[in-house]
Amino acid sequence: MAKHWADFQYEIYLNGMTGAVPRLPTDLTRLEELTERRLGPGPVGYVAGGAGDGSTMRANRAALERRRIVPRMLRDVGERDLAVEVLGRSLPAPLALAPVGVLSIMHPDAESAAARAAAAQGVPFILSSASSTPMEQVAEAMGDAERWFQLYWGRDREVTKSFLGRARAAGFSVLVVTLDTPLLSWRPRDLDQAYLPFLNGVGTAHYFTDPAFRAGLAKPVHEDPNAAVLHFLGLFGNPSHTWPDLAFLRDHWDGPIVLKGVLHPDDARLAADAGMDGVVVSNHGGRQVAGSVAAFDALPRVAEAVGDRLTVLFDSGVRTGDDVFKALALGARTVLLGRPYVYGLGLDGQAGVDHVIRSLLAEFDLTLALSGHSTPAAITAADLVEESV
Numbered sequence: 001m002a003k004h005w006a007d008f009q010y011e012i013y014l015n016g017m018t019g020a021v022p023r024l025p026t027d028l029t030r031l032e033e034l035t036e037r038r039l040g041p042g043p044v045g046y047v048a049g050g051a052g053d054g055s056t057m058r059a060n061r062a063a064l065e066r067r068r069i070v071p072r073m074l075r076d077v078g079e080r081d082l083a084v085e086v087l088g089r090s091l092p093a094p095l096a097l098a099p100v101g102v103l104s105i106m107h108p109d110a111e112s113a114a115a116r117a118a119a120a121q122g123v124p125f126i127l128s129s130a131s132s133t134p135m136e137q138v139a140e141a142m143g144d145a146e147r148w149f150q151l152y153w154g155r156d157r158e159v160t161k162s163f164l165g166r167a168r169a170a171g172f173s174v175l176v177v178t179l180d181t182p183l184l185s186w187r188p189r190d191l192d193q194a195y196l197p198f199l200n201g202v203g204t205a206h207y208f209t210d211p212a213f214r215a216g217l218a219k220p221v222h223e224d225p226n227a228a229v230l231h232f233l234g235l236f237g238n239p240s241h242t243w244p245d246l247a248f249l250r251d252h253w254d255g256p257i258v259l260k261g262v263l264h265p266d267d268a269r270l271a272a273d274a275g276m277d278g279v280v281v282s283n284h285g286g287r288q289v290a291g292s293v294a295a296f297d298a299l300p301r302v303a304e305a306v307g308d309r310l311t312v313l314f315d316s317g318v319r320t321g322d323d324v325f326k327a328l329a330l331g332a333r334t335v336l337l338g339r340p341y342v343y344g345l346g347l348d349g350q351a352g353v354d355h356v357i358r359s360l361l362a363e364f365d366l367t368l369a370l371s372g373h374s375t376p377a378a379i380t381a382a383d384l385v386e387e388s389v
């Protein structure tokens with residue numbers, strides 16, 4: 001019998017008999033407001049903020065809200081199994097933690113704490129290129145649990161090659177290449193505070209520990225940290241890449257490769273033609289292009305174009321169990337959870353991330369059951385209606 005994630009609610013109620021209540025809200029949409037109150041304006045602005053006036057973030061939520069689930073009755077949902085096969089990996093549920101950089105601005109235990117929480121639940125942790133903890137250290141914190149590596153594909157091929165080699169050696173199984181951030185977008189919440197953690201050498205841990213990166217420095221990082229930061233800024237992004245360049249990554253990574261930030265069906269087709277294994281339909285949580293199409297509105301078009309050729313993943317706006325349900329209904333195999341786990345980390349470290357993962361999956365399990373389904377594969381587009389606005 002598969003684990004029932006929904007049982008987390010009984011654990012909470014039983015703990016309540018001793019007077020204990022959860023330390024964080026179980027409605028995960030409330031975490032942002034709580035974080036705004038408890039953490040400093042720089043870090044909170046960096047995490048909660050988006051591109052321009054925030055219109056893409058609002059569109060992400062609105063698109064998910066507009067679709068409504070139509071529950072079915074009397075369909076024997078007593079036994080349920082949330083497990084899915086994704087990119088040749090067996091996952092206990094259709095969820096992974098999205099790559100999020102500079103987690104040390106939220107909590108001193110940073111990436112290692114989030115990775116440990118993910119490992120404890122069997123959920124893949126996708127480690128950002130802009131991590132504040134070196135990849136080998138995060139890998140060590142996870143034992144042999146499932147981990148994927150996210151690449152910001154910069155200007156220096158030697159550094160890229162070195163990152164891929166290190167990630168493989170440290171047990172990262174899937175490469176997630178983020179395409180939507182060759183440049184940093186216009187982000188007023190950060191700009192108004194002149195807040196950019198990288199300038200203080202935060203979020204540069206993979207680079208500063210990398211032999212190929214260090215080879216480009218005149219002095220060791222600790223002797224001239226400013227020069228190291230400038231070198232990092234010079235090679236971090238590369239707005240000149242084009243589709244044929246993907247062959248380089250294919251040549252240097254022998255596992256699955258997923259392109260993150262795909263919104264147009266034609267780009268998804270190009271990804272398939274380039275021999276990629278999957279795409280993440282994502283607008284980076286509304287952090288890159290203001291006025292962009294909502295990721296959830298882009299999802300069905302991408303899934304229709306390449307669903308039979310590529311594994312389609314989804315993020316941007318996922319906050320609740322019913323959001324997970326809706327994403328699966330419109331063609332995602334698995335969703336990536338972003339800001340909510342970062343707020344959980346900021347508010348309560350590893351335990352906070354644990355709470356967020358378990359709450360989300362409990363709510364998803366219950367939504368699945370109460371809508372008349374026993375497995376993620378059973379959910380289809382016919383389970384949703386679109387509200388007219």
Ligand SMILES: Cc1cc2nc3c(=O)[nH]c(=O)nc-3n(C[C@H](O)[C@H](O)[C@H](O)COP(=O)(O)O)c2cc1C
Binds near residue numbers: 100287316340
């Ligand atoms: C503070 C922050 C930092 C992020 N850093 C990265 C990153 O380093 N690499 C990456 O591919 N995506 C990054 N993302 C984007 C997430 O992977 C994901 O696409 C996004 O959070 C989804 O939107 P949502 O959190 O609103 O659901 C970041 C997002 C946030 C909020």
